[in-house]
Amino acid sequence: MSAKIIDGNAIAKKIKGELAIQAATLTAHDMKPGLSVILVGNDPASQVYVSKKIKACSEVGIESQCLRFSSSVDPSVVLALIHDLNQDPRVHCILVQLPLPTQFNVSEILESISQSKDVDVFHLYNVGALVVGQTVFPPCTPYGVQRILMHEGIVIEGKNVVVVGASNIVGKPMALMLMQQNATISICHAKTRDLAQYTILADILIVAAGKPALIKAEMVKTGAVVIDVGINRLADGSLVGDVDFQAVAEKASHITPAPGGVGPMTVTMLLHNTVQSAQRAFENRDQAWQAHCENDRYHFCHSDLAAENEEVK
Numbered sequence: 323m324s325a326k327i328i329d330g331n332a333i334a335k336k337i338k339g340e341l342a343i344q345a346a347t348l349t350a351h352d353m354k355p356g357l358s359v360i361l362v363g364n365d366p367a368s369q370v371y372v373s374k375k376i377k378a379c380s381e382v383g384i385e386s387q388c389l390r391f392s393s394s395v396d397p398s399v400v401l402a403l404i405h406d407l408n409q410d411p412r413v414h415c416i417l418v419q420l421p422l423p424t425q426f427n428v429s430e431i432l433e434s435i436s437q438s439k440d441v442d443v444f445h446l447y448n449v450g451a452l453v454v455g456q457t458v459f460p461p462c463t464p465y466g467v468q469r470i471l472m473h474e475g476i477v478i479e480g481k482n483v484v485v486v487g488a489s490n491i492v493g494k495p496m497a498l499m500l501m502q503q504n505a506t507i508s509i510c511h512a513k514t515r516d517l518a519q520y521t522i523l524a525d526i527l528i529v530a531a532g533k534p535a536l537i538k539a540e541m542v543k544t545g546a547v548v549i550d551v552g553i554n555r556l557a558d559g560s561l562v563g564d565v566d567f568q569a570v571a572e573k574a575s576h577i578t579p580a581p582g583g584v585g586p587m588t589v590t591m592l593l594h595n596t597v598q599s600a601q602r603a604f605e606n607r608d609q610a611w612q613a614h615c616e617n618d619r620y621h622f623c624h625s626d627l628a629a630e631n632e633e634v635k
């Protein structure tokens with residue numbers, strides 16, 4: 323078998339086209355979607371990630387701003403800024419780029435973001451809500467994987483899904499989201515004994531371990547769907563995933579390349595969440611306006627009646 327190679331860039335492009343239309347409609351109604359990114363320090367990888375996010379925002383018509391601080395900034399300054407952004411109606415989502423310098427209490431920063439603007443789903447309320455499938459937003463990377471599976475028409479219900487990697491940002495939310503779609507889930511991690519005995523049973527294998535060539539062809543069931551979330555930079559500067567791509571592609575039915583698979587979808591889901599947040603704000607404003615009009619009509623009718631009553635008298 324030779325797998326279908328899933329083109330994450332093409333799927334992302336299609337979704338971005340739809341988001342651009344939605345963003346333009348919202349902008350026409352004076353509700354331009356807005357994302358604020360907070361970047362502390364000079365970590366080169368963080369700078370690259372943030373500039374990619376900002377560029378992607380401009381491609382679909384999202385108003386974005388990158389708020390930068392030196393690595394020695396007092397955390398109280400960042401907390402005060404987040405407080406202001408929480409109140410700002412032009413800001414629909416807030417993202418704090420991690421990692422943060424050591425003087426920061428990361429939980430305190432993440433908890434200070436309004437639950438309704440918590441685009442990365444790091445606030446404890448949203449982490450808990452994920453368990454019952456009620457987050458304000460779906461977390462970006464797992465949602466990107468979910469959209470890939472949906473795009474490829476891959477049925478989730480009843481499937482054996484193995485997630486390799488149990489991080490809070492990818493593995494755990496991924497497992498919860500697919501469990502809500504009635505898959506049977508196994509989660510593996512660095513201390514899993516004999517990883518292959520799990521991966522070989524997977525109808526859908528999702529790998530997010532950060533270990534190049536961790537998954538070899540003999541660990542994969544013939545016809546499995548293989549989603550490689552990993553991004554690893556090798557000594558020669560090239561980027562690879564966690565899956566031995568060439569060999570596994572001979573056995574799988576579908577496979578994502580890395581790069582060019584999940585990565586573009588993660589950024590696109592960030593855009594998706596920001597546009598949805600603006601859509602929600604628009605609907606709330608619309609409802610508030612309708613309620614206001616209803617209220618006005620009520621007063622109008624009543625003042626009319628009062629006037630009529632006066633005339634009758």
Ligand code: NAP
Nearest residue numbers: 487488489492511512513530531532551552553584585588
């Ligand atoms: P992380 O926080 O380092 O977590 C890695 C997870 O993999 C941990 O649960 C770890 O187990 C497990 N693991 C490590 N070595 C393993 C092994 N040999 N066998 C089985 N499990 C193993 O990393 P992350 O943030 O989840 O990211 C994982 C990878 O995805 C990285 O390469 C990252 O760059 C990439 N990533 C890509 C995107 C994207 O958009 N494409 C987004 C986010 C992350 P323990 O819990 O036991 O330590």
